[in-house]
Amino acid sequence: MPPVKPMLAKSVGRIPPGMQYEAKWDGFRAVVFRDGPEIEIGSRGTKSLTRYFPELVEALRERLPERCVVDGEIVIARDGRLDFDALTERIHPAESRVRTLAERTPASFVAFDLLALFDEALLDVPLGDRRRLLARALDGVTAPVHLAPATLDRDVAERWFSEYEGAGLDGVIAKPVDLPYRQNERLMFKIKHExxxxxxxxxxxxxxxxxxxxxxxxxxxxxxxxxxxxxxxxxxxxxxxxxxxxxxxxxxxxxxxxxxxxxxxxxxxxxxxxxxxxxxxxxxxxxxxxxxxxxxxxxxxxxxxxxxxxxxxxxxxxxxxxxxxxxxxxxxxxxxxxxxxxxxxxxxxxxx
Incomplete structure (x- = not known):
């Protein structure tokens, strides 16, 4: 049940070896809860984002397992790259404005961790196993919900670090494969461009x-x-x-x-x-x-x-x-x- 505080990352200067690597997304961190028809989207600070992304609520209801908790990032893309300014415009008090922007600049959700599936809590399950369960749960998923790319190959991560910035991404996240999910703790590593x-x-x-x-x-x-x-x-x-x-x-x-x-x-x-x-x-x-x-x-x-x-x-x-x-x-x-x-x-x- 919400609220859940996402696990965090600390900055390091280089990509460390022997980990799972993912792109660092430039969007709103979001923990999504689905229980049948109910969808709740919690922010990094545990505030509800649900009302600001009505188009995502429908998409998540259609594409996620019937009961689950998924950690990820809400992003908006324009012209083939992420647009954070368009994302901030979505946090608006007027429902009519929210609905207009949902049509004009629809958001996507990029899933990168699985915290619960059906009746099983996965917080103590190692990251490598959580990733396999997430990939299986989202096999064949379609836009606007996406499974975040991940690799165990450091050379691939180095290439992502240099190439993905052109699409508006922030850098690379490195995660120990045996890492359990620990709320609000900086146990992952982020490598950003400077x-x-x-x-x-x-x-x-x-x-x-x-x-x-x-x-x-x-x-x-x-x-x-x-x-x-x-x-x-x-x-x-x-x-x-x-x-x-x-x-x-x-x-x-x-x-x-x-x-x-x-x-x-x-x-x-x-x-x-x-x-x-x-x-x-x-x-x-x-x-x-x-x-x-x-x-x-x-x-x-x-x-x-x-x-x-x-x-x-x-x-x-x-x-x-x-x-x-x-x-x-x-x-x-x-x-x-x-x-x-x-x-x-x-x-x-x-x-x-």
Missing amino acids: RTADCVVAGFRFHKSGPVVGSLLLGLYDDGGTLQHVGVCAAFSMKRREELVAELEPLRMESAAGHPWAAWTEESAHEGARLPGAVSRWTGKKDLTWVALRPERVCEVAYDHMENGARFRHTAQFRTWRPDRTPESCTYAQLEEPAGYDLTAVLGSPPA
């Missing part, structure tokens, strides 16, 4: 604990010479947060007037540009205010990949200041784009 970029530091937010830097606001110039907000970098030690306040003080502006992102408080301004402080279903009532800095300083950050080529998908990691770079040289042109790869080659059949 690249670096030089970005303009154009502002910062204070940390929730007090008057120290919480995150730096990053920008890149587009082809038209407009500074676009592309994300933040954070994860500083408390000592470093204090030091950053002093380092950035000479760049602080009394107000955002004259700043490239001065219009950030105007809702309409976010339609034509990428600005910090955009309110969304994810930010809720979170304080989005920030301190404007003259966009004169450049830092190097590490990132895994870009979302739709416009912003960092996850929080970037600060590497070093780059006094040798001018802000104007920090453009999208420096970003490496992975070679395209059709998602149908990953799943074996077209996603929804």
Whole structure:
């Protein structure tokens, strides 16, 4: 019975040997419960996602065993690659909007683990055996439900790591074959792509604990010479947060007037540009205010990949200041784009 907290993975730098390997999907982690006609979809945080994906409810009811609990990922594909932005749009309070998006951008479910089947709980069963049961249960399954590809061959996993990124996937997950399922524990391993970029530091937010830097606001110039907000970098030690306040003080502006992102408080301004402080279903009532800095300083950050080529998908990691770079040289042109790869080659059949 729900709720179930998914088993998690910790980051490592290289693909470890002797494990089961799968692609790392860039979507919503989801644990699906089916009991006859009843379907419940639980999020990573155990909240219900069921009402947001009505098209999946019908598909799961038709394609899963009559009684089961399946761990997987909800994804949306556009033009042969995953589209996380389209996925976030699905979390909407209005049922009419949910129904419209279900038709316009239907989702798929990629299954990669089996936690229960009929009357048997499988949490203590080794991963290798769970995988065989899952493959048998989903033999011949059709879109929009998919069985995640898996391999025991590390060379194949290395190839997936380099090729699948072009289809919008995050990297590779490595799982010990004798691993039982342990809720909310980081017992698997994730290997993600990491690249670096030089970005303009154009502002910062204070940390929730007090008057120290919480995150730096990053920008890149587009082809038209407009500074676009592309994300933040954070994860500083408390000592470093204090030091950053002093380092950035000479760049602080009394107000955002004259700043490239001065219009950030105007809702309409976010339609034509990428600005910090955009309110969304994810930010809720979170304080989005920030301190404007003259966009004169450049830092190097590490990132895994870009979302739709416009912003960092996850929080970037600060590497070093780059006094040798001018802000104007920090453009999208420096970003490496992975070679395209059709998602149908990953799943074996077209996603929804």
